Amino acid sequence: MKSLLTNKWLKSFGITATLMVIICFMTGPSGSNTDPVAGFSGSLFNSAPFLGLFITRRWVVFLLFALIAFVVQQGWQAYGRQVKVRYAKVMATPRELKSKRPVRLGTYGALLLLALLLPHLVTDPFWQVAMVQQIAVYVLLALGLNVVVGFAGLLDLGFVAFYAIGAYATAWVVGSLPLPPLFGHALNNFWAIPIAILIAMAAGIILGTPTLRLRGDYLAIVTLGFGEIITLFANNLNGITGGPQGSRIIPHFHLSLGPLKYVWGNGPIPYYYLILGFLILFLVGFSFLEHSRVGRTWTAIREDEVAAESLGINPLKYKVMAFAIGAASAGFSGVMTASQQNFVFPTTFSLFFSINILVLVIFGGLGSIRGVVFGAIVVQTITMYLLHSPPSGYQPADLYMYIGAMLVGMMIFRPAGLLPATRRKREIVQLREEAQ
Amino acid sequence: MSSNELLLSVEDVTLRFGGVVSLNKVSMNQRRGEILAVIGPNGAGKTSLFNSLTGVYQPQEGTILLHRIDQPALSVIGQKAHRVAKAGVARTFQASRMFGALTAFENVKIGAEDHSGLGFVGAMFKGPRTRRGERASDARTYELLEFVGLTKQANTVSASLSYGDRRRLEIARGLATNPTVLLLDEPAAGTNPSEKVELTELIRKVRDDMGVSILLIEHDMKLVMSLAERLYVLNFGAVIAEGTPDEIRANPAVVEAYLGSSATKGKN
Numbered sequence: 001m002k003s004l005l006t007n008k009w010l011k012s013f014g015i016t017a018t019l020m021v022i023i024c025f026m027t028g029p030s031g032s033n034t035d036p037v038a039g040f041s042g043s044l045f046n047s048a049p050f051l052g053l054f055i056t057r058r059w060v061v062f063l064l065f066a067l068i069a070f071v072v073q074q075g076w077q078a079y080g081r082q083v084k085v086r087y088a089k090v091m092a093t094p095r096e097l098k099s100k101r102p103v104r105l106g107t108y109g110a111l112l113l114l115a116l117l118l119p120h121l122v123t124d125p126f127w128q129v130a131m132v133q134q135i136a137v138y139v140l141l142a143l144g145l146n147v148v149v150g151f152a153g154l155l156d157l158g159f160v161a162f163y164a165i166g167a168y169a170t171a172w173v174v175g176s177l178p179l180p181p182l183f184g185h186a187l188n189n190f191w192a193i194p195i196a197i198l199i200a201m202a203a204g205i206i207l208g209t210p211t212l213r214l215r216g217d218y219l220a221i222v223t224l225g226f227g228e229i230i231t232l233f234a235n236n237l238n239g240i241t242g243g244p245q246g247s248r249i250i251p252h253f254h255l256s257l258g259p260l261k262y263v264w265g266n267g268p269i270p271y272y273y274l275i276l277g278f279l280i281l282f283l284v285g286f287s288f289l290e291h292s293r294v295g296r297t298w299t300a301i302r303e304d305e306v307a308a309e310s311l312g313i314n315p316l317k318y319k320v321m322a323f324a325i326g327a328a329s330a331g332f333s334g335v336m337t338a339s340q341q342n343f344v345f346p347t348t349f350s351l352f353f354s355i356n357i358l359v360l361v362i363f364g365g366l367g368s369i370r371g372v373v374f375g376a377i378v379v380q381t382i383t384m385y386l387l388h389s390p391p392s393g394y395q396p397a398d399l400y401m402y403i404g405a406m407l408v409g410m411m412i413f414r415p416a417g418l419l420p421a422t423r424r425k426r427e428i429v430q431l432r433e434e435a436q
Numbered sequence: 437m438s439s440n441e442l443l444l445s446v447e448d449v450t451l452r453f454g455g456v457v458s459l460n461k462v463s464m465n466q467r468r469g470e471i472l473a474v475i476g477p478n479g480a481g482k483t484s485l486f487n488s489l490t491g492v493y494q495p496q497e498g499t500i501l502l503h504r505i506d507q508p509a510l511s512v513i514g515q516k517a518h519r520v521a522k523a524g525v526a527r528t529f530q531a532s533r534m535f536g537a538l539t540a541f542e543n544v545k546i547g548a549e550d551h552s553g554l555g556f557v558g559a560m561f562k563g564p565r566t567r568r569g570e571r572a573s574d575a576r577t578y579e580l581l582e583f584v585g586l587t588k589q590a591n592t593v594s595a596s597l598s599y600g601d602r603r604r605l606e607i608a609r610g611l612a613t614n615p616t617v618l619l620l621d622e623p624a625a626g627t628n629p630s631e632k633v634e635l636t637e638l639i640r641k642v643r644d645d646m647g648v649s650i651l652l653i654e655h656d657m658k659l660v661m662s663l664a665e666r667l668y669v670l671n672f673g674a675v676i677a678e679g680t681p682d683e684i685r686a687n688p689a690v691v692e693a694y695l696g697s698s699a700t701k702g703k704n
């Protein structure tokens with residue numbers, strides 16, 4: 001018996017099988033009085049035949065998954081090293097190509113072209129709306145949070161507050177709130193962009209200056225509180241923000257230059273191009289920022305604040321700067337969302353929203369601009385796909401379970417994210433070496 | 437090389453952590469251009485003294501003055517560390533504290549850059565002032581890497597440099613801030629004998645060629661005695677002796693502090 005318990009293979013298979021049983025229960029239907037373990041013994045696909053061959057129970061399928069996972073794991077343990085070596089050999093040529101400037105610029109050009117053509121390739125109205133509301137805007141938000149969390153290393157759980165501030169500032173400037181508009185009369189949405197950015201930045205500075213003296217967990221708690229405060233303000237200041245109903249009369253972006261008149265209203269596509277334009281601006285700006293004095297200093301402060309201070313760097317100033325820049329891009333995203341959807345409500349700006357954006361950043365790779373963009377697109381596309389055409393048995397509440405599992409897998413196999421930042425990757429290598 | 441002009445004057449500095457007295461009425465001074473060393477057994481308060489001099493710790497009593505040429509003296513106590521650094525006090529750390537994820541070049545460049553303004557809009561869109569600043573700090577960084585002999589390792593990630601190279605890189609990074617005094621906390625720790633010789637030469641070169649005064653903590657007696665012009669000896673947070681290397685070698689209180697009271701009685 002004892003030898004059975006210590007058997008390496010049995011132990012390993014036991015762990016895999018247990019995990020699969022848990023997953024089987026979690027993903028399955030809820031039990032009833034007559035069948036409390038329906039999640040385990042229920043039939044897959046509502047009594048559809050498994051692989052068209054025979055009707056089967058959920059546990060059979062999950063046992064099969066466990067076996068597959070076990071074989072893959074054992075195989076990786078035995079041959080993983082060889083596979084890695086061979087992979088490195090195969091990837092040597094593309095990697096060399098990647099470092100060449102024309103290749104890189106060509107890749108970016110091709111991606112840009114794809115982004116420009118995308119609305120013509122994707123014609124499903126659901127996906128056209130999703131592309132704007134759920135992907136493009138989220139990429140923008142993730143880029144902004146990446147400056148705060150990725151570059152400066154400050155855990156901000158109240159990022160949604162700045163997004164809300166941007167959205168409400170838009171409603172204010174264009175005269176859609178109970179509060180009289182900023183300059184006495186309603187302005188074009190384009191004016192909302194600089195004003196919302198400035199207000200969001202000011203909020204970032206006001207919140208950041210006292211709180212950024214705190215570190216790590218403390219900062220996370222304070223920012224989390226700030227996010228909640230802003231939502232409650234929006235909800236409770238009835239005569240100013242419109243209370244729980246918010247505002248539903250925000251106009252679209254519109255342009256009138258003499259004879260030229262244009263309204264961004266016909267479907268989501270005009271907004272897609274508008275956001276894409278600004279997105280490219282942000283992308284270029286943030287990449288320059290990463291490799292500038294400011295970006296280097298953020299890395300230095302993140303790695304060793306005392307050493308950075310010994311070089312005459314004021315850490316608080318740089319942290320507040322990161323906060324303000326992140327807030328600015330969130331504020332800008334708020335302008336886009338409010339104008340495109342024509343409404344603002346307090347309930348949109350929940351804690352889950354902040355966490356969602358943080359997941360995108362971590363998934364893509366903290367501090368890596370291309371990683372964050374790619375990660376945001378991947379995660380949001382998966383989310384939208386599950387919403388649009390859910391597989392049988394999927395419930396909307398399951399979403400975070402799958403995303404959580406994805407993140408756990410990510411942390412095990414690619415701890416620095418999907419497309420990691422060079423500096424972050426080096427940090428993780430160092431941590432590993434120190435631990436050994 | 438050293439003049440009679442004062443650079444640093446420390447008077448009756450007491451630093452406590454709760455009930456533990458880390459520095460007890462420490463008084464010392466350094467002249468401009470001098471290579472001064474602080475020695476003492478482990479736990480004597482040497483690093484606490486450094487941290488007090490650089491604004492990392494705030495002593496409860498006493499004064500620390502940094503004398504400047506064209507400005508009034510700066511009272512270090514009560515100042516933030518980055519202000520003290522800006523006023524001309526650079527330092528290295530006991531366990532070298534590089535920015536491990538950055539290259540050697542970037543490490544020094546951060547020190548060489550002007551951190552007084554904000555300039556993030558310029559940094560985002562590569563404005564003319566940002567470009568000028570980058571060019572100037574690039575030139576200065578090359579100069580300093582050449583000075584410490586690390587031009588070949590410029591693009592190496594600093595975490596993968598050898599111990600000796602890291603020490604030299606840290607000195608270059610400190611010098612990049614244009615200091616008047618460089619505080620070196622055990623620069624020779626973890627280096628091999630040949631690296632030690634190179635390091636001694638480098639420290640002397642920093643003083644001779646750049647006119648930067650040196651304040652040094654070191655355990656390697658051979659290095660200290662050959663390099664320092666004057667020494668202070670700390671024990672249990674208090675200064676127990678001061679003098680030239682020869683005077684210190686002959687001081688019975690120092691021998692006792694290092695080897696225990698039995699040594700003076702010839703037992704050990």
